[in-house]
Amino acid sequence: MIEDFDVASDWHVASPYAFLARLRHERPVFASEHLGAYVLTRHADVRAAYGDPRRFSSKGSLTISRSLTRETRDKLGEHGSFLSSFVANVDPPDHTRLRRSVSRAFTPRAVSAMEETFRRLNEDLLDRIGPQGRADFVTEIGHEPSIKLTARFIGVPEEDEAFVQAHVKDWFQLFLSPQPPERQLELADSFLTYLAYVDRLVAARAERPRDDFTSLMTSLIGTELTHREVVELISTILLGGNDTVPNQLGNTVLRLLREKAWPVEPALLQNAAEECMRIDGASLGSFRYATTDVMLHGVTIPAGSLVLLSTDSAAHDETVFPEPERFVIDRPNADAHMVFGYGIHFCVGAALGRLQLRTALEVLGRRLPGLRLAPGQEIAYRRSIVGRGLPSLLVEW
Template identity: 85%
Template sequence: MIEDFDVGSDWHVAAPYDFLRRLRQDRPVFRSEHLGAYVLTRYADVRAAYGDPRRFSSKGSLTISRSLTRETKEKLGEHGSFLSSFVANVDPPDHTRLRRSVSRAFTPRAVAAMEQAFRRLNEELLDRLEARGRADFVSEIGHEPSIKLTARFIGVPEADEAFVQAHVKDWFQLFLSPQPPDRQLELADSFLTYLDYVDRLVAARAKDPQDDFTSLMTSLIGAELTHREVVELISTILLGGNDTVPNQLGNAVLRLLREDAWPVPPELVPNAVEECMRIDGAALGSFRYAVTDVTSHGVTIPAGSLVLLSTDSAAHDESVFPDPERFLIDRPNAAEHMVFGYGIHFCVGAALGRLQLRTALEVLGRRLPRLRFVAGEPIAYRRSLVGRGLAALAVEW
């Protein structure tokens, strides 16, 4: 029997569901030595914790620096607390102020305007690849359109897209995935280079504003935001577009192929996206800190303890999603998953993420209706504390 989470094991991301089911049944509040955190596994408890910032604080919850060595922390200096002022990493009233500023760029009209651009990016990619008949879905299909859309939204020049993608991948590994000491130092160098790049982008837009997110946020420096807050906002939105959304698309395509549900009929695409996020979410959960002693299910979580709100487990909770290990493309309540969080920290980019996933599945299903696995190729996931994403996925059509 598996006794604890283990981010160094293949099952931790690829197939944790038997383990999570046992926790929900027998130990719904679980102390994980491996994570150094208490874990909430039942849907009702995860949702309640998301909605209770007075007892479960977001402040500092994304800064997973406890896994960094002293030498790495010294190299990072003040940036060891990176994300300390990011909107998902603070409590009200700072959270209220930051979210209000960011939301200006994510109006329904602005998000809808990005749909055609994203559809065109997917079509152009397939125009180049379709005749080949084979590709690695992760590196050659899933990431490029999202990276390009995010770059245009932020204001990253096309010539810098590959640079940003490489460095975003490095900072994800540094802060959100366990690494040996020597590798931490390499990643820290990359991260500092990346921060310098974003810092210079903000400075450039302050002098010469464009029609992009960076210019909009830069215009608020002094009145609503600080320079550092803008740098962290941009850095983290780039992570979502360069990593999280493409990971979710890869997970969705893998699931649909395994279930012999490809291509998805257009009228079922929206719900298929939700069911794919529920059953194979790209985000495994969110960390919080207990503000006071919290007692639940007979277990007391001491004040100051780190707590993982396991949205992965919640999305497989039998009391909310009957027969949760079964993929139901028309599951009526599929959208009740919490991949995008819940409450005041519900992801500000959720509408854009959903739009990207729906659009990609529509275009890919129409252009590559015979998409299938390449026989004999292994399917492996990246190892991570908080994310589920494929390392590679060989497909042909």
């Protein structure tokens, strides 16, 4: 019997659902020695905690530097607390101010305008890849359009896209995935190089503004935002576009192919995307700190404790989603998952992420209706504390 979380093991990232179901039934407030955190697993409890920032604080919740060695922390210096002022890592009133600034770039009109650009990026990619008849979906298809869209949105020059992708991957591993001490030091070097790049980008846009997110945020330095806040906002949005959204697309395509639901009928695209996010979410949850003693289901979570809000478990809660392990393409409440968070920390880029997922599925389904998994491959997920993604997925058509 598995007694605790083990994010370094294959079973945990691939299929933790029997374990999570047991926690929901028997120990809904679970003290995980492995994570050094209490874990909330029921949908109602996760949702309530997201909606209660006074008792479950976001301040410092993304700063996973506690997993770093002293040598790595010394190398990082002040950047060991990276994301300390990112919008998802603070409480009101700072959160209110930051979110108001970021939201200026994510208006419904602005998001809608990006749809055609993203569709064209997918079409162009398939013009090049289509004649091959086979590819690694993750490395050759799933990531490029999202990376290019995000780069254009932020204002990253095309010639720097590969550099950004490589370094974003490194900082994800450094802060959000367990690494041995030697590898931590390598990743720390990469991370500092990346931060220096974003610093230069902000400085360049301050001197010569353009029509991009970096210029908009840079224009607010000194009035609404600090320089560090702008650097962290840019860095984290680049993570979403270079990593989280493409990972969700890979998880989604794998699910649809396994369920023999490919290609998806246009009328079902939106709901299919939501059901795939529910059952195979790229984001597994969020950390919080208890600001006071919290009594829940007979367990006291002491003030100052780290708490994991397991959206992965919540999305498989049988009291909300009947037969949660079954893929139901027209499930009526599929969008009740919390992959994008909930409450004041609901992801500001959620509308864009959803648009990208739907658009990619529409274009891929139309252009590659015969898409299928290549035989003989072993499908494995990368190991991470907070995310699920595939390093490789071989497909044919």
